[in-house]
Amino acid sequence: QLLIDLLNFFTSIGGSGPLMFTWAQVKVLRKWGNERMWCAQEFLLCPSLTMQDLILPNGGTPAGTASPASSSSLLNRLQLDDDMDGETRDLFVTVDDPKKHVCTMETYITYRITTKSTRVEFDLPEYSVRRRYQDFDWLRNKLEESQPTHLIPPLPEKFVVKGVVDRFSEEFVETRRKALDKFLKRITDHPVLSFNEHFNVFLTAKDLNAHKKQGMALLTRVGESVKHVAGGYKLRSRPLEFAAIGEYLDTFALKLGTIDRIAQRIIKEEIEYLVELREYGPVYSTWSALEGELAEPLEGVSACIGNCSTALEELTDDMTEDFLPVLREYILYSDSMKSVLKKRDHVQAEYEAKLEAVALRKEERPKVPADVEKCQDRMECFNADLKADMERWQNNKRQDFRQLLMGMADKNIQYYEKAVLWFCTQGFFAFILLWISLVIWRSLEPPC
Amino acid sequence: MEQAAPDPERLLQPAPLEPLSHPDAGLESVVGEEAKGARDEGHGDGTMTESNFSLKKIEISVSEAEKRTGRNAMNMQETYTAYLIETRSVEHSDGQSVLTDSLWRRYSEFELLRNYLLVYYPHIVVPPLPEKRAEFVWHKLSADNMDPDFVERRRIGLENFLLRVASHPILCRDKIFYLFLTQEGNWKETVNETGFQLKADSRLKALNATFRVKNPDKRFIELKHYSDELQSVISHLLRVRARVADRLYGVYKVHGNYGRVFSEWSAIEKEMGDGLQSAGHHMDVYASSIDDILEDEEHYADQLKEYLFYAEALRAVCRKHELMQYDLEMAAQDLASKKQQCEELATGTVRTFSLKGMTTKLFGQETPEQREARIKMLEEQIKEGEQQLKSKNLEGREFVKNAWADIERFKEQKNHDLKEALISYAVMQISMCKKGIQVWTNAKECFSKM
Numbered sequence: 008q009l010l011i012d013l014l015n016f017f018t019s020i021g022g023s024g025p026l027m028f029t030w031a032q033v034k035v036l037r038k039w040g041n042e043r044m045w046c047a048q049e050f051l052l053c054p055s056l057t058m059q060d061l062i063l064p065n066g067g068t069p070a071g072t073a074s075p076a077s078s079s080s081l082l083n084r085l086q087l088d089d090d091m092d093g094e095t096r097d098l099f100v101t102v103d104d105p106k107k108h109v110c111t112m113e114t115y116i117t118y119r120i121t122t123k124s125t126r127v128e129f130d131l132p133e134y135s136v137r138r139r140y141q142d143f144d145w146l147r148n149k150l151e152e153s154q155p156t157h158l159i160p161p162l163p164e165k166f167v168v169k170g171v172v173d174r175f176s177e178e179f180v181e182t183r184r185k186a187l188d189k190f191l192k193r194i195t196d197h198p199v200l201s202f203n204e205h206f207n208v209f210l211t212a213k214d215l216n217a218h219k220k221q222g223m224a225l226l227t228r229v230g231e232s233v234k235h236v237a238g239g240y241k242l243r244s245r246p247l248e249f250a251a252i253g254e255y256l257d258t259f260a261l262k263l264g265t266i267d268r269i270a271q272r273i274i275k276e277e278i279e280y281l282v283e284l285r286e287y288g289p290v291y292s293t294w295s296a297l298e299g300e301l302a303e304p305l306e307g308v309s310a311c312i313g314n315c316s317t318a319l320e321e322l323t324d325d326m327t328e329d330f331l332p333v334l335r336e337y338i339l340y341s342d343s344m345k346s347v348l349k350k351r352d353h354v355q356a357e358y359e360a361k362l363e364a365v366a367l368r369k370e371e372r373p374k375v376p377a378d379v380e381k382c383q384d385r386m387e388c389f390n391a392d393l394k395a396d397m398e399r400w401q402n403n404k405r406q407d408f409r410q411l412l413m414g415m416a417d418k419n420i421q422y423y424e425k426a427v428l429w430f431c432t433q434g435f436f437a438f439i440l441l442w443i444s445l446v447i448w449r450s451l452e453p454p455c
Numbered sequence: 456m457e458q459a460a461p462d463p464e465r466l467l468q469p470a471p472l473e474p475l476s477h478p479d480a481g482l483e484s485v486v487g488e489e490a491k492g493a494r495d496e497g498h499g500d501g502t503m504t505e506s507n508f509s510l511k512k513i514e515i516s517v518s519e520a521e522k523r524t525g526r527n528a529m530n531m532q533e534t535y536t537a538y539l540i541e542t543r544s545v546e547h548s549d550g551q552s553v554l555t556d557s558l559w560r561r562y563s564e565f566e567l568l569r570n571y572l573l574v575y576y577p578h579i580v581v582p583p584l585p586e587k588r589a590e591f592v593w594h595k596l597s598a599d600n601m602d603p604d605f606v607e608r609r610r611i612g613l614e615n616f617l618l619r620v621a622s623h624p625i626l627c628r629d630k631i632f633y634l635f636l637t638q639e640g641n642w643k644e645t646v647n648e649t650g651f652q653l654k655a656d657s658r659l660k661a662l663n664a665t666f667r668v669k670n671p672d673k674r675f676i677e678l679k680h681y682s683d684e685l686q687s688v689i690s691h692l693l694r695v696r697a698r699v700a701d702r703l704y705g706v707y708k709v710h711g712n713y714g715r716v717f718s719e720w721s722a723i724e725k726e727m728g729d730g731l732q733s734a735g736h737h738m739d740v741y742a743s744s745i746d747d748i749l750e751d752e753e754h755y756a757d758q759l760k761e762y763l764f765y766a767e768a769l770r771a772v773c774r775k776h777e778l779m780q781y782d783l784e785m786a787a788q789d790l791a792s793k794k795q796q797c798e799e800l801a802t803g804t805v806r807t808f809s810l811k812g813m814t815t816k817l818f819g820q821e822t823p824e825q826r827e828a829r830i831k832m833l834e835e836q837i838k839e840g841e842q843q844l845k846s847k848n849l850e851g852r853e854f855v856k857n858a859w860a861d862i863e864r865f866k867e868q869k870n871h872d873l874k875e876a877l878i879s880y881a882v883m884q885i886s887m888c889k890k891g892i893q894v895w896t897n898a899k900e901c902f903s904k905m
Contacts, residue, residue, distance in 0.1 A: 255723055262720040269712045276709055280702035287695045294688045297681060300870045304877045311881070405727055409905040412734070416899035423891040430885050 099123040100195050100210065102188035105180045106137075115139050116180055118187060122210045128202065134211050140165070142215055143187055149205040150194070156392040157200060158347055158400055160193035161339035162186070163332065178324070182332050189336070193403070199392070245352065246390070252397055253348055260341045267334045270326065277323050281316055288312035311430045318425035325418045333411050337404070344400070351389050358382040514543040514552055515621055515636065517614035520606045521559070536606055537561050538613055542636050558639035562587070565613060567646055568635050572626060574651040577775040578858035579626060580865045582619035583764030585612025591693040591756065593701040608757060615761070625861075661774050664781035672855055675776045678862065682769040689763040693756060700749050711742030730905035737898040744894070748887050755883065758876040762869060769865070772858050779854055783847045790840040797833040800826055 104119040122134040143162055150159045163186035173179060194200045212218050245253075288309045295305035361379045519539040524532060537559040543552040565584055572581050589605050617636075620626045631649070634642055717735030721728040 258723050259720075262716055262723075265716045266713070266720075269709065269716065272712075273706065273709050276702065276705040280699065280706055283695060283699045283702050287692075287699050290688060290692045290695060294685075294692065297684050297688065301873055301877075304874055308877055308881065311884070405905060408727065409730075409902060412902040412905070413899050416895045416902060419895040420892055420899070423888040423895070427885055427888040427892075430881055430888075 097125045098195050098201060100191045102184055102191060105184050107175060114175070115141075116175070116183075118184055120191070120210060128207055129211065131211075136210065136212070136215075138209070138215065140183070140187075142209065143190065145215075145219060146205060146209045147190075150200060150203060153203060153205060154200060155347075155350060156389040157197070158340075158344050158393070158396040159200070160190050161336055161343055162190055163336065164339075178328055182328050185329075186332060186336060196403075197396075197399070245355075248394065249348060249351065249390075253345070256341045256345055256348075260338055263334055263338050263341070267331065267338070270331055270334065274323050274326055274331075277319060281319050281323070284312055284316045284319070288316065311426075314429040315426045318422050318429075321425075322418055322422040326415070329418075330411065330415055333407070337407070340400075347393065351386075351393055354382075354386050354389050358386045513555075513621070514545060515614070515617050516541050516543075517610050517617065520610045522601070523561075534601070535561050536601070536609075538610060540617070540636060556637045558637075560635070562609075562613075564635075564643065565616065567643065568632065569616075570655075571631055571646055571649065571651050572620070572629070573771060574655045575629070575649075576626060578772060578854050579623070579861050580765065580768045580772055581626070582616050582623070583761060583768055584616055585609050585757075586760065586764070591690075591697045591760075593697040593704070608753065612757065612761075624864075656775070656778055661778055664778040665774065668777045668781040669784055671777050671780045674859065675773045675855075678769060679773040682766040682773070686763060686766040686770075689759055689766070693759060693763070696752075696756060700752060704745055704749060707742050707745035709742075710738050714739035714742070727905045730901045730903075733904075734898045734901035737894050737901065741891070741894045741898075744890055748883070748890075751883050752880075755876060755880045758872070762873065765865070765869070769862070772862070776854065776858065779847075779851045783844070783851050786840065786844050786847055790837065790844055793833055793837050793840060797830060797837060800830050800833070 099122070101121045102118050103121070105116050106119075108115055108117060117137040117139045120134075120136050120138055122129070122136075123132065125132065140162075144165065147159060147162055150157075163183050194203075194206055200206065208218050209215065291305045291309035291312070295302040295309065298305060358379070361382050365376060365379055517538050518541050521537050521539070522534060523537050524534050526532060538561070539557060539559055541554060542556040544555050545552045562584075569581060569584055572579075585608070589602075620632060626632065631646055634645060638645070714735040717731045717738065721731035721735070724731065
């Protein structure tokens with residue numbers, strides 16, 4: 008029964024990495040002399056045993072719980088699966104393998120873009136190119152120009168204050184890589200944007216710079232761009248749905264901003280807590296040097312606090328790298344959506360203005376002139392595209408935030424699990440604490 | 456119930472005392488049955504150690520605290536807190552307790568009692584009182600002596616003090632202690648009548664002895680170092696712990712803000728709304744859970760504080776030893792010099808510089824009769840001195856023996872208590888982690904329903 012209790016105890020902690028035990032714990036277990044504990048000793052000695060191996064048939068870990076190391080990659084894969092929607096996907100894009108390039112003029116990072124596709128638009132089934140941030144920026148601008156009626160996903164922030172953030176640190180580069188990967192995947196999922204020619208070029212061209220120069224010429228030839236007029240137009244009436252979207256985006260961005268500030272504040276407080284913990288633990292060690300009988304338990308407490316500190320540091324790093332950037336991304340997203348809404352308003356205003364002008368000139372009735380018709384078409388296309396994109400965006404947003412917040416909860420759970428495990432596996436405490444914590448566990452179990 | 460039986464000396468066993476237990480549980484000092492035939496020998500310096508306890512078993516508790524106003528020595532209005540001390544006797548047969556005494560005392564009276572015990576039992580590590588003023592506070596804790604939380608913790612500390620004294624094999628038999636528990640009025644006068652303040656060693660004398668003593672017992676030197684270092688490490692620990700508590704409080708409380716913003720956000724969402732709203736509720740629960748957690752930790756801090764103050768008591772015993780040893784050394788030195796003087800006078804040689812030698816040179820030799828008189832006087836003084844030295848030596852050795860016995864007892868108690876405290880601290884941490892896991896798991900479930 009004790010063994011089953013033990014296993015249940017470990018199971019209820021949830022899956023998280025290999026257990027680490029030392030000979031001290033084994034000795035303690037041996038002293039118990041209970042036959043069942045010999046079994047416990049067997050599995051406790053196995054260093055590579057993971058939580059998965061310990062799971063009993065009746066107890067299981069939820070599918071969403073992943074080991075800390077691979078949690079982010081797992082989340083990425085999960086997201087891909089979600090977007091499947093039962094359709095067969097024919098385009099896969101990944102961003103990875105960041106590399107630093109040092110030239111005489113500058114230093115910069117490139118990322119490898121791998122494309123796999125069965126679409127006819129692609130000559131080859133597979134492509135692998137290297138791109139830098141500038142290139143992503145170019146792509147986004149091109150998409151905004153050529154698909155003004157659609158919502159273009161945001162890029163991670165362009166400028167970083169050189170003194171404050173290290174542009175070449177592993178954490179910064181990894182955060183950026185994830186954001187760029189997200190960016191391309193969002194485009195890939197879009198039924199219209201994914202077929203955009205610039206996107207194709209971006210994914211396939213060996214020398215993008217040559218294309219960029221060509222593209223400039225293209226722009227002047229086409230020449231029909233939606234110019235953004237600063238104010239000065241009135242709308243008869245904005246369709247309800249777009250008004251609602253506008254209001255929603257305002258509040259949404261506000262709330263996200265608040266959450267961002269709260270999250271930052273929490274991280275700051277946690278870091279200050281960490282600083283104090285780092286001083287706290289060693290004092291117990293100092294004390295244990297003075298004592299005889301008390302030396303072991305004091306050392307035990309010192310070690311536990313040390314490990315809580317390490318676990319806490321991991322938590323704050325994770326939150327800084329995985330949580331905050333996604334929040335900021337969505338704030339940027341809603342900003343860019345607001346500007347698309349404004350453009351839509353402008354198109355509607357143009358149409359209405361033209362219509363009014365026609366109504367004043369009595370000769371043209373009842374035939375509506377061609378350019379007014381074209382305007383109406385433009386407006387209606389814009390409305391349709393925008394509506395479709397909004398729906399898609401709402402859905403993705405829900406999934407993204409679901410994942411993001413579950414991830415945040417997960418990270419906190421893992422922190423506490425690591426802390427508990429360390430208290431329970433410290434030599435002196437192992438036995439007494441295992442026993443006591445089993446009692447606590449049972450008493451704190453939520454009622455079934 | 457037996458009353459005033461001939462000499463019903465009750466020998467308290469050093470009971471496994473639970474020092475700072477939960478205030479709601481009625482604390483008892485379980486007192487063992489008297490050991491027949493154990494006699495208490497009166498101490499040489501007239502301490503009141505006759506046992507007047509005629510009860511088989513007593514319980515002591517400091518059950519209430521009350522704010523009072525009164526006039527102090529300078530006839531000014533002051534507010535102070537009084538504590539109710541209740542003593543109960545427990546009949547063996549039916550286990551029921553009967554209230555035998557109940558009286559009110561204030562903190563200064565406890566201090567008086569302790570100072571008395573320090574003077575009359577210098578070889579005992581006298582249990583410490585809880586702190587006079589709140590120290591090692593973090594921002595939420597008030598440093599105000601009138602603050603109800605502080606008063607409550609002090610009440611527990613005072614109860615603990617009384618229980619420690621009552622369970623000490625020697626201290627429990629003291630009459631003044633008994634009167635403290637039973638005689639409300641006039642107790643102060645009774646204590647002062649013992650004249651203990653006069654018997655107390657002056658601080659200056661003690662300091663002098665510490666510097667000048669040549670040959671103190673090595674064990675006491677080690678003990679002194681140990682108590683110094685213990686004091687410094689525990690106060691460091693308490694200071695950092697207070698800062699840690701402060702920071703942890705901040706972390707938990709900021710999470711409460713999530714509750715509000717999630718609720719506001721959920722208002723504009725359709726499918727996500729419910730999940731967000733309920734998750735926000737869990738964040739509120741998380742934020743408010745820190746209050747209980749830190750209250751428990753204060754309890755742990757109080758246990759450490761007691762031993763911080765115990766270190767001072769250890770030092771006091773060491774000081775007494777140094778004083779006695781110094782006294783002994785001075786007496787021996789004095790004796791040696793007198794002997795030498797005597798010898799010089801007898802043989803006529805002046806080996807060392809002396810006033811007599813000077814005056815002899817200046818004013819001429821003294822007569823043989825004068826010399827004889829002086830030699831006789833010195834011989835008498837030497838005899839006296841030798842007696843004194845012998846008794847001082849004996850006293851010193853007795854002291855060392857008794858003190859060391861109590862120190863060993865103290866060490867056992869300390870190891871036991873602190874081990875328990877550390878284990879309960881670890882258990883607290885585990886419980887906190889478990890609660891954290893629970894809250895975040897609930898929140899995660901809410902998020903999954905978004």
